[in-house]
Amino acid sequence: MASMTTPxxxxxxxxxxxxxxxxxxxxxxxxxxxxxxxxxxxxxxPVIKLxxxxxVPKAGLLALVGQSEAETLTQTDRI
Numbered sequence: 001m002a003s004m005t006t007p008x009x010x011x012x013x014x015x016x017x018x019x020x021x022x023x024x025x026x027x028x029x030x031x032x033x034x035x036x037x038x039x040x041x042x043x044x045x046p047v048i049k050l051x052x053x054x055x056v057p058k059a060g061l062l063a064l065v066g067q068s069e070a071e072t073l074t075q076t077d078r079i
Contacts, residue, residue, distance in 0.1 A: 017058065018057065018058050019048065019055040019056060019057050019058065020055065020056045020058065020061065021054075021055065021056070022036045022037055022040055022045070022047065022054055022055075022056060023036065024056075025045065025056035025061055028061070029061075029064075029065070040054060045060075045064065046060030046061075046063075046064070047060075
C-alpha cells in the first residue's frame with residue numbers, strides 16, 4: 001500500500017538558487033515590488049517566462065548590477 005504522506009520540498013538558500021521571483025529580485029536590489037515589475041515591463045530587469053510565471057535568472061540579476069557569479073563566490077568566501 002502506498003504511503004499517503006506528502007513529500008516536502010527542501011528549500012535552498014537564496015545564494016544557491018538559479019532564479020528568483022520578481023519580488024525577491026526587487027527586495028535584493030532594494031526596490032519595491034511594484035518598481036521591480038515596472039522594470040520587467042520596460043525590459044530593464046531580465047526575466048524568463050515559465051507559463052504565467054516570470055522569474056529573474058541569477059546571472060541576469062548579477063549582470064544588471066555589474067558582477068559576475070565568480071566575483072560573488074569569491075566575496076562570499078572572504079566573509
